[in-house]
Amino acid sequence: MTYSEKGSPPAGLGKLEREKYSALLRGTKVTLSVTEAARILGLPKKKATMFLSLLAKKGWLKRIYQGIYIPVPPEFESSNIVAEEPFVIAEKIFSPCYIGGMNAANYWDLTEQIFLTVTVMTQKPVRKHQQEIAGTKFLLHTLKPKYFFGLKKIWFNDVKVNMSDPSRTIIDMMLFPQFCGGTRFIVDVLVCYFKSKHRDVELLMSYLKQGNNGAAIKRMGFLIEKYIPEQTELINFCANHMTKGYSKLNPSLENSKLITKWNLWVPENWKDSKT
Numbered sequence: 066m067t068y069s070e071k072g073s074p075p076a077g078l079g080k081l082e083r084e085k086y087s088a089l090l091r092g093t094k095v096t097l098s099v100t101e102a103a104r105i106l107g108l109p110k111k112k113a114t115m116f117l118s119l120l121a122k123k124g125w126l127k128r129i130y131q132g133i134y135i136p137v138p139p140e141f142e143s144s145n146i147v148a149e150e151p152f153v154i155a156e157k158i159f160s161p162c163y164i165g166g167m168n169a170a171n172y173w174d175l176t177e178q179i180f181l182t183v184t185v186m187t188q189k190p191v192r193k194h195q196q197e198i199a200g201t202k203f204l205l206h207t208l209k210p211k212y213f214f215g216l217k218k219i220w221f222n223d224v225k226v227n228m229s230d231p232s233r234t235i236i237d238m239m240l241f242p243q244f245c246g247g248t249r250f251i252v253d254v255l256v257c258y259f260k261s262k263h264r265d266v267e268l269l270m271s272y273l274k275q276g277n278n279g280a281a282i283k284r285m286g287f288l289i290e291k292y293i294p295e296q297t298e299l300i301n302f303c304a305n306h307m308t309k310g311y312s313k314l315n316p317s318l319e320n321s322k323l324i325t326k327w328n329l330w331v332p333e334n335w336k337d338s339k340t
Contacts, residue, residue: 078123085116086125090136094224095153099132129199130158151201153224155185158198159205162187163216163227166204166245169234172219173263175254184245186229186237188213206244215272231263236272239281243317248332252292259293270302279308287314287327303327 078086085106089097092105103113117134120126126134133154152164166184170176182202191205215233218225229237235258238245245251258264273282286303289296313320313330320330 078120078125082120086120086136093136095135095150095222096129096157097126097134097136098157127199129154133158135199150221150224151183151199151203152219152226152228153221154198154201155183155203156224156226159185159187159189159191159203161210161213161227162189163213163229165229165234165237166241167250169229169231169237170246170254172228173231173234173261175231175234175257175261175263176250178250186212204244206241212240212276214275215268231258231261232265232268232272235269236276236281239273239284240276240278242284242315248315248318252288255288256292259296266296266299269299273302273306279310280312282306282308283312283327283329284314287324287329287331 103110167180216227238251
């Protein structure tokens with residue numbers, strides 16, 4: 066964690082409270098939940114909730130979500146803190162989930178851009194798709210369990226976090242382009258992927274089959290043909306698995322140009338594309 070020196074110093078703790086708080090620090094990683102506190106302290110959940118609430122009021126914990134806190138170690142004099150590991154926070158709050166989209170592309174060196182917003186794919190229903198927690202903005206998208214494939218477990222602060230692997234990151238960009246940085250960014254990542262050590266056409270085709278999404282296949286076929294035409298195997302795969310009906314290159318944009326070969330509507334500024 067990182068800690069700001071601004072703000073009021075936490076209120077004092079009694080000897081027993083300090084002992085319990087130290088036990089919590091020893092037994093937690095980055096975040097602390099009521100369930101974890103009850104286990105560490107050997108308390109009923111209701112009493113653990115009350116104790117965490119007391120610590121938060123005294124400034125030794127910062128509540129970042131319902132039932133989730135960030136502890137402030139005794140050596141720091143402020144409760145105004147910002148967590149270093151937002152991926153861990155996502156894992157704690159939105160699990161089962163994985164980090165995807167722009168953040169995964171950056172992690173796998175498919176882009177040099179750094180993103181302050183964390184893209185989280187979760188099985189949990191969420192009312193607000195954009196949330197700010199502990200100073201970090203999260204972009205949330207709810208997926209069905211069948212889409213939870215092609216993931217790697219990455220360690221952050223001794224906590225395992227699921228992240229889409231490089232090929233699955235590309236598939237997510239075909240599945241959810243409006244949620245993964247926009248089409249121009251996706252093109253840059255796609256080109257970088259095919260120049261990188263991560264390139265795996267067979268795995269891409271396997272993931273496209275598993276995703277079973279006609280729009281994703283059309284987008285992939287169109288973009289590969291346009292920007293990486295030498296990948297004929299993948300282009301032919303997409304053409305042979307194309308579904309009926311029309312899809313949009315990016316649902317969040319106005320798509321007024323129809324690419325009939327791919328049954329794909331694209332923005333007008335793509336009018337030089339093949340028809």
